[in-house]
Structures are given as C-alpha cells and as structure tokens.
C-alpha cells in the first residue's frame with residue numbers, strides 16, 4: 481500500500497525511531513548499522529496495520545448478548561440495559577478485550593464512536609497507553625433519551641446531559657489528546673438523530689472547530705433516521721447535518737446505509753467521511769450502504785467492525801471480504817469493490833477518514849511504523865500468486881503473525897506482549913456474567 485499500490489516481491493522495510501525509513505527490494509534496503517531487531521518475513525506479507533473507523537470498545541463485553549433482533553429492539557431491550565449497568569471496571573475490561581482482539585487480527589488504529597462517562601474514559605485511555613494501540617476516543621454527547629421518533633426509550637443508565645457532555649469532552653481533550661506519543665486523540669461522539677437537539681449539534685460543531693478535533697456520529701443506519709429527519713426538519717439526514725455545521729473533513733458518519741444521491745453530493749463536496757460496516761448492517765438487517773456509488777460521488781469511505789452484539793467480532797480481515805462480496809452481489813457486478821479497493825478502505829482510506837493519512841495507512845518512508853505481518857504459509861493461503869487477493873478473500877484475522885505500532889512490536893508470533901491474554905479473557909468472562917445479572921438479562925443457547 482503506497483501511492484502507486486506496488487506489491488514488492490522479496491521486499492524489506494527498515495524502521496527507525498518509530499518511523500519507516502526505507503522500503504524496497506530486500507537487496508536495496510540497507511541499514512547504516514546492523515539492525516537491533518530483524519524479523520524474517522519469508523512466506524509472509526507486510527501490510528500497513530488496519531484502521532477500524534467504527535468501533536464500540538464497550539460492546540466487546542456484551543458480544544452475543546443481542547442476536548437476531550432489529551436495531552431499535554436491539555438497543556432498547558439488550559444493549560442499552562446492559563451498557564446502562566456498566567461501571568468503569570466493566571468499561572476497562574471490555575476495552576482491553578476489544579483491543580486484544582484487534583491487535584490479534586491486525587488492527588493498529590481505531591475510532592471509538594460513543595463512550596459514555598460511566599465506562600470510565602480515563603481507565604480506557606490508560607489501557608490504550610499501556611497496550612500500545614493508536615486510538616481515537618469519542619466522548620458521547622447527547623441530550624435526549626431517544627432514537628429517531630421513539631422518545632424516552634433509553635435506559636436511565638445511558639442518559640446524559642448535553643452541557644455536561646460538552647464540558648467533559650473539553651476536560652478529556654485537555655487531559656488525553658496527544659498523549660502516549662500522540663497515539664491517543666479525543667473526539668466528539670454525537671448521538672444519532674433523536675438523541676440531540678439541533679442546538680446541541682451546532683455546539684458540537686463549534687466545539688470541534690475550536691479544539692481542532694473530529695466528530696463521529698451514526699447517520700442513516702436505519703430507515704427511521706430518514707423518516708425522523710424529514711418529519712422534524714423537513715430535510716434528509718445529511719442535509720440536516722450540513723445545516724447544523726456537521727459535514728466536513730473532520731467528520732466520520734457511521735453506516736450511511738440510507739443516504740441518497742443528493743446527500744452523497746453534499747458529503748463529497750465537503751470532504752466528509754463514511755465508515756462502512758457491512759457485517760453489522762447485514763446482521764441487523766439495516767440495509768446495504770451504496771458504497772461504490774458513494775465513492776464515485778467523492779465520499780471517502782473506510783471500514784468498520786462496529787460492535788460485539790452487532791457483528792459479532794472485531795476482525796477487519798473478515799470485514800474486507802464481506803464488504804467486497806456484498807457489493808458484488810448487490811450490483812450483480814463482479815468487477816465492483818475489488819480486493820485492492822477494500823484493502824485501500826481498510827488502510828489508507830481509513831487513515832484519511834480519521835485525519836491521519838499523512839502519518840499512517842500505507843508503507844511509505846516518513847510514515848509512522850504501524851505495520852502487520854501476515855503469514856501466507858497456510859493451507860487456505862496456498863498457492864499465493866496474488867497476495868492481495870489471498871489476504872482479502874482467503875485470509876482470516878488469525879493469520880496476522882506480528883503487529884507493530886509506532887515502531888514497537890506489540891504482538892510477535894501471535895503472542896501479545898502488552899496485554900496478559902489469559903487475564904483479559906478471565907476478567908471479561910467474570911465481569912460479563914455479573915453484568916448480565918445486574919441488568920436482569922439471561923442469554924442462553926436454547
């Protein structure tokens with residue numbers, strides 16, 4: 481992944497002080513002194529780490545707790561009561577479980593979209609600092625306890641006050657933005673339509689301009705978003721967002737399933753971004769975002785795994801395959817959404833969406849060393865005539881052998897060095913069981 485999309489056979493990459501300093505044929509890459517660490521990548525592929533543009537860290541703990549139901553019921557009956565019972569230790573346990581899974585499947589950077597204060601943003605940021613990932617944390621901003629026209633349906637534990645949310649974003653921004661060698665960023669996480677007043681959206685837009693930071697928000701995930709925007713504002717969802725100042729290069733809209741041609745034009749003109757989450761949209765039967773059309777209209781589209789109850793995994797490799805084949809069957813065009821296209825979405829386009837395209841998302845001299853090494857010596861990856869095709873169509877997240885972030889080896893030979901895997905799994909199991917009890921829910925395999 482570089483501007484000319486080269487695939488270098490028998491290649492090598494030299495990393496120094498967290499940056500990529502040489503890349504090319506192994507015979508041409510020459511360190512001035514002997515490298516401190518050498519990794520033999522024979523039979524493997526080196527790629528930029530994946531950038532997941534839509535993640536809910538706090539939903540890893542409730543994986544599989546809301547299956548086979550539609551979005552509003554999914555939220556009201558399962559996800560909100562469970563997350564409304566979270567405490568900061570649950571938030572930390574869930575974030576560490578999620579990051580462990582991401583590191584083990586090659587994701588090196590992510591955009592977390594909605595962090596309620598009760599999940600404990602400080603604890604989660606500390607976990608990012610310690611585990612070595614690159615993470616953008618968006619603090620939830622909301623003032624109304626509903627979704628679209630469905631009023632007051634949110635669990636009381638999930639309700640937050642608009643002014644307090646805005647103040648907290650600023651507090652967390654001052655405390656964490658740029659910390660951990662700039663691996664942590666703080667954004668605004670605007671609640672979807674029905675969760676904020678128009679005035680609050682305007683305040684978010686102004687706040688983001690003042691802090692020079694980003695905003696992410698679920699938009700047009702389900703048809704209810706469109707009905708609500710038409711009824712309340714006489715506009716389509718993206719037109720309304722434009723009116724309140726929330727369409728711009730610093731904005732990532734998650735899903736965008738029901739966006740129309742006119743709305744793609746607005747997003748394209750203003751350089752806004754969309755996080756495409758095909759697995760989540762398919763499982764919740766939300767619909768199919770028109771990604772090839774959106775891209776043609778100039779919208780930058782990245783990929784996102786969404787959450788534990790909607791996907792139910794955080795594996796960008798599986799997300800790439802799903803994205804590709806979903807759009808082929810929808811358009812009845814096997815030439816659309818090629819392997820190379822979805823690999824771009826998972827790397828450089830994701831980096832662009834989160835405003836980091838000059839730092840990560842490709843293997844280029846001067847960029848930060850966020851790289852993964854994929855083992856191609858597997859039955860399901862043999863023969864390997866076309867590495868890009870094999871990685872997108874045949875690989876799985878567990879084929880990632882090594883994960884490097886900011887020049888540090890975070891996982892080597894599938895052993896994560898910065899998290900105690902056994903402990904993370906045990907704590908997550910224990911806390912998930914207690915959480916279900918507190919929420920009065922049971923999830924069985926009936």
Ligand SMILES: [Zn+2]
Nearest residue numbers: 536698734786
């Ligand atoms: Zn989401």
